[in-house]
Amino acid sequence: MSRNADGASTETERLPELPSQATDFWRRARIVDAAVREVAEHGYGEATVAGIAERAGVSDESFYDAFGGKEDVLIWAYDAAVAYAMPQILRAIRTERDWEQATADAVATYLAILDCDHDWALVCLRELPAAGERARAARDAVRAPIMEALRERISQEPGEGAGVDTVLAGLDAMVVDRLRHRPEKPLWARRRELTSFALAPFAQERVPEVVESDAATPGPPADRERIELLLDRGPDAQADFELLVQGAVARRDGPTLWHVSVAMAERRAAGAPVPEPIARQALEGLRDAWFFGLPVGVSTRRS
Known part of the structure; x- marks a missing residue:
């Protein structure tokens, strides 16, 4: 951003x-x-x-x-951010054969993109839904390919009530909380914690270890x-x-x-x-x- x-x-x-x-x-x-x-x-x-x-x-x-008006310009900003971020997140999900590592790469890429500009990150994650039904529909439409790609990759069934959409909502809530209370701190520094959170509902017995990799980062x-x-x-x-x-x-x-x-x-x-x-x-x-x-x-x- x-x-x-x-x-x-x-x-x-x-x-x-x-x-x-x-x-x-x-x-x-x-x-x-x-x-x-x-x-x-x-x-x-x-x-x-x-x-x-x-x-x-x-x-x-x-x-x-x-x-x-305000809604139009905010939707335009969100679309611009998504046009930049979406290909890189999808590439991270689809490149790695192991589904756990693919998830870790996608989270790392997502956090790297959000760290580019915390104002843009906060507005896209927290303020866009307040802009009205059209803005919420735009958000849901552009998130759908990411959720579908993750569902295709994850090999384990999630725990009760813990689908991909629920996990993504929780991840975003944790990111917004960090941006509000510690905006000076990079989100990237929390990639292990947040990746463990994202993987936990899909692990059969334990949370898989998060392995560092050369995840795609925004160019x-x-x-x-x-x-x-x-x-x-x-x-x-x-x-x-x-x-x-x-x-x-x-x-x-x-x-x-x-x-x-x-x-x-x-x-x-x-x-x-x-x-x-x-x-x-x-x-x-x-x-x-x-x-x-x-x-x-x-x-x-x-x-």
Whole structure:
């Protein structure tokens, strides 16, 4: 989840001529991240559109141009988080042959993702249900594949009243309690305890030992340094660069597409050649891309 820098954004100020797709994405990302911060601080019931807009540095009108209200923006934030987390958790469940180790890997991956940003974690786990029936339905829909994958892998029958959904609810409750009372402590440090909790209902006689493994952990979006290196190599790296952009479009990876668009806009402004077809792919991809993992500075200007 995104770790956001304090202070004003410099990228939009340095590049005022970014195409509309890029500036629209940047504004939407700022609003979503500001909504998460506002809800994490005040709770869903007390958070207001005016407070979110002020934190994002946009007008109320700009907020409503992008979202229908608090519920819409919170569902969008949750979907963005899930789009980032879901493939990695499912990969952890399905890669390991032993079902106990697969469960341990999935819990480790889940905690690593939540540790990326505790505000986002708290809002997705605690505040989303307060946003209404549509938000709860969205949560249930995206959790279903994980529960189904776990049910397929677990070889033992659970104890009475202890299905996968019950265990996941208990795990989330323990995580929320930790985030509320000790937010400065990494969840990753509790991976053994929480994995033992998750496995206990399915163990026939005893809780299996949790074995350390190289569980999948979240990979960041492509950073500016990698993008600049590919651009510096010119035609020799064009195929690799195109694959990077195509992959980001397929994943709806907004941070990577944003960094690509900014890097090429800078080069174009300096008179350097850029691969225009790839630039168009990145900009078009931003129309539907999710914001996640992009450091969003809060501008003091109102747009």
